Amino acid sequence: xxxxGKLSNLDRRIIFFALFLAVILPLIFPxxxxxxxxxxxxxxxxxxxxxxxRDSVVLMVISYDPSSMPELYPMTLAVVRxxxxxxxxxxxxxxxxxxxxxxxxAIKTAAEEYDKKEGTDYVYLGFKPGPVYFGMGEDxxxxxxxDYNGVKMDNLPMMQNVISYAQIALIVDYTASNSYYIxxxxxxxxxxxxxxxxxxxxxxxxxxLQTKQIVALLGGLRSAAExxxxxxxxxxxxxxxxxxxxxxxxxIALIVIGNIAYFAMRxxxxx
Amino acid sequence: xxxxKLPILVTFVMGIVMILQFFIPHPxxxxxxxxxxxxxxxxxxxxxxxxxxxxxxxxxxFKIAHKREGWGYSIIALAGIIFMCIVGFGWGGIRSTPIxxxxxxxxxxxxxxxxxxxxFYMASAAFRAFRARTVVATVLLITAVIVMLGRISFGDFxxxxxxxxxxxxxxIPNMAQKRGILLGVGLASLATSLRIIFGIxxxxxxxxx
Numbered sequence: 001x002x003x004x005g006k007l008s009n010l011d012r013r014i015i016f017f018a019l020f021l022a023v024i025l026p027l028i029f030p031x032x033x034x035x036x037x038x039x040x041x042x043x044x045x046x047x048x049x050x051x052x053x054r055d056s057v058v059l060m061v062i063s064y065d066p067s068s069m070p071e072l073y074p075m076t077l078a079v080v081r082x083x084x085x086x087x088x089x090x091x092x093x094x095x096x097x098x099x100x101x102x103x104x105x106a107i108k109t110a111a112e113e114y115d116k117k118e119g120t121d122y123v124y125l126g127f128k129p130g131p132v133y134f135g136m137g138e139d140x141x142x143x144x145x146x147d148y149n150g151v152k153m154d155n156l157p158m159m160q161n162v163i164s165y166a167q168i169a170l171i172v173d174y175t176a177s178n179s180y181y182i183x184x185x186x187x188x189x190x191x192x193x194x195x196x197x198x199x200x201x202x203x204x205x206x207x208x209l210q211t212k213q214i215v216a217l218l219g220g221l222r223s224a225a226e227x228x229x230x231x232x233x234x235x236x237x238x239x240x241x242x243x244x245x246x247x248x249x250x251x252i253a254l255i256v257i258g259n260i261a262y263f264a265m266r267x268x269x270x271x
Numbered sequence: 272x273x274x275x276k277l278p279i280l281v282t283f284v285m286g287i288v289m290i291l292q293f294f295i296p297h298p299x300x301x302x303x304x305x306x307x308x309x310x311x312x313x314x315x316x317x318x319x320x321x322x323x324x325x326x327x328x329x330x331x332x333f334k335i336a337h338k339r340e341g342w343g344y345s346i347i348a349l350a351g352i353i354f355m356c357i358v359g360f361g362w363g364g365i366r367s368t369p370i371x372x373x374x375x376x377x378x379x380x381x382x383x384x385x386x387x388x389x390x391f392y393m394a395s396a397a398f399r400a401f402r403a404r405t406v407v408a409t410v411l412l413i414t415a416v417i418v419m420l421g422r423i424s425f426g427d428f429x430x431x432x433x434x435x436x437x438x439x440x441x442x443i444p445n446m447a448q449k450r451g452i453l454l455g456v457g458l459a460s461l462a463t464s465l466r467i468i469f470g471i472x473x474x475x476x477x478x479x480x
Contacts, residue, residue, distance in 0.1 A: 012395045019394045033424030036431055039438050066379040067386035097320075098382065101374045130316030134308035142309040199422060206446040207453060222422045222434075245423035247390065252416055254398040259412075262402050 004264040007257065015254065022250040026242035033245055035238070038226035041209060045194045045216030046082070046230045048170065054087045056169035057162055061133075061181065062094040062103035068176035068198055069102060074237035075196045075224035076106040076174050082231045084114035089158055090122040091168065093132065093144075095180075100127045104148065119156045124148045133184040137165045137191070165191040170215070172196060179205070186213050194218070279470045286468030328352065414440060 001009075038046065049058070060080060064072045083090050092107050094100045104124050111122055118124075125140075126148030135143035140163060141153045153159045161167060165185055173181045174196040185191035192215055195205050199220025208214045218227060221244055224237030289307075292300050331345035358369045403409040420426040421437025466472035 010398065015395045015398055016391045019391055023390075033428060035424050036427045037434075039434055041438075066382035069379065069383055070387075098378060101371065101379075128313055129320055130312040130314075131308070132313070135313065138305040138309050142305075143313065203441060203445050203449060206441055207450045210442070210446060220422060222424075225424075241424045245425040247394075248419045248423045249425060251394050251397050252419055254394060255401045255412065255416070258398045258401065259403055 002265070002268070004261045004268070008261040008265060018250060019247060022246040023243050026246050027239070030239060031242045031245075033242055035222070035225050035229055035241065038230050039223070041217035041219070042223045042226045043230070045079070045172070045218060046227065048192075048194070048215050049079070049082050049086060049088070052086065052088055052169050055089055057089045057091055057158075057167060058083050059136075059165075059168045059171040060090060060092045060103065060107065061171060061173040061175075062092065062099045062106075063096060063173055063175035063177070063179065064102070065096045065098040065176070066102065070240065071198045071221050071224070072174045072176065072196060073102060073106065074221065074235060074240070075218045075227055076102070077110060077235065078224055078227040078231060078233070078237065079172055079196070079218075080106050080110040081113065081233060082227075084110050084116050084121070085231065088169075090116075091158075091162065092122070092124040093136070094125075094127045095132065097127050097129075100148070118149075119147075119151065120158055123156055123158050131180060131184070133180050134188070137185055137189040140164060165189040170194060175201070177201065182208055182213055196223070275473075275476060278476060279473070283468055283470060286464070290468075324352075414444075 052058070060076065062076065080090055090107055090111075092103045094103045104126075107122055107124055110116075111118070116122055124147060125144045128135075128144060132143055141159070144153065146152050147156060147159075165171070166189070168191065170192045171181055171185055172194045173179045176198055179193075179195050179197075181191070181193050182195075186193050193213070194216040195208070195214050196218040197205060197220075199222070202217065202219025202223075205214065205217050205219075209217050218224065221237055221240055225234075225241045228234050228237045288303075292304055328349070331349050333339075334342045334345040335349070355370075355373065358373060359367070362369045401412060401415070403412050417433070418437050418440055420429060421434045421440075426433040426437070463472060467475065
């Protein structure tokens with residue numbers, strides 16, 4: 001077999017190992033590659049939250065599970081931090097049974113940093129089966145009679161005047177698939193919605209951004225890193241971008257090598 | 272009667288009621304929607320979970336009983352379900368420390384590992400299949416490389432306007448095709464919903480339908 005033939009049939013284990021190194025090494029030895037500025041869909045969310053009056057309620061919807069955590073958790077944490085920094089109140093809910101812990105972790109981590117109190121500054125509702133995005137538009141207190149800790153809604157000071165989407169200034173849905181909040185909260189209840197999504201799913205949401213059905217769009221780890229940059233608190237999104245950079249470069253190199261081998265072999269066949 | 276006609280009748284009545292309700296602003300109509308969304312849907316969805324759990328238990332039980340291919344994995348699946356039930360019910364429910372520890376130390380890494388394996392297959396597939404065989408394939412390849420570079424910090428380092436170029440690809444050509452797909456999916460969903468409401472599409476009743 002010729003050199004190009006051998007290259008074309010490169011053992012997949014070599015590719016796996018190279019990718020493993022490309023991901024793991026930048027995490028151990030950070031490169032600190034810069035991100036110069038945030039893109040407009042990310043900047044839009046930052047500006048939107050900046051303009052919200054103090055004590056406005058922002059609903060964080062955790063529509064993902066640990067499989068999408070590396071991409072979506074950093075942006076969740078960054079946006080919650082921004083809300084607490086601006087003295088906004090945060091309401092959290094999970095639409096994934098296996099995502100409950102992630103939402104609670106993000107809100108509690110940020111709450112401790114900004115000295116926010118549960119029940120007054122934030123409430124975490126946890127999970128309820130079914131399309132709660134409709135129920136919450138009608139009556140949050142009926143849909144969730146108690147919060148995740150089992151505390152009745154009547155005993156939560158923050159929830160006394162928060163009945164439905166009408167009292168919620170912004171909904172941010174972090175999703176690994178479809179956002180059901182566009183067809184429910186936006187279409188039926190005229191709520192303001194921003195979407196946080198994995199990079200691979202971001203392409204699906206640009207039409208909604210253009211029609212202004214959503215106010216902002218965070219797509220993938222890069223958006224998380226950009227948001228961290230905007231709030232001046234570089235964290236996991238920023239650190240992981242080095243790893244993603246090298247992994248993407250490796251994949252591009254593999255595509256180029258694969259194509260060179262393909263054309264070299266085709267040229268040989270024609271000759 | 273109960274297996275076929277009753278579900279079709281319930282689907283028809285509820286489908287028509289919900290369509291009509293949408294166009295009737297009367298308080299009674301709105302109250303119906305509130306009751307359905309805040310109570311009925313939650314209760315019905317809770318039954319989905321029970322049905323899902325019972326199906327899962329049955330499937331793995333039969334796999335083990337008949338020693339079908341991969342039955343060893345079924346033992347692990349069943350053991351996991353039983354373990355979580357014992358831990359959950361025995362030590363204070365979903366807020367208990369054992370459940371949280373199991374969630375953080377087992378479910379989170381396992382789930383993340385499953386998804387991250389995709390990256391390895393994608394790298395291998397990109398190397399073997401992403402070829403500039405035709406003009407269209409070449410355009411796709413170049414676009415993919417620009418978007419991949421524009422989504423990483425190295426893109427800024429290479430050319431500071433690369434992320435802006437990526438954003439242009441996403442907001443103009445990408446959006447045009449996505450809009451077409453969305454409209455197609457919307458119309459197809461509408462047609463399928465009507466077929467289900469009028470009992471033409473009955474596959475949800477089971478394989479025999």
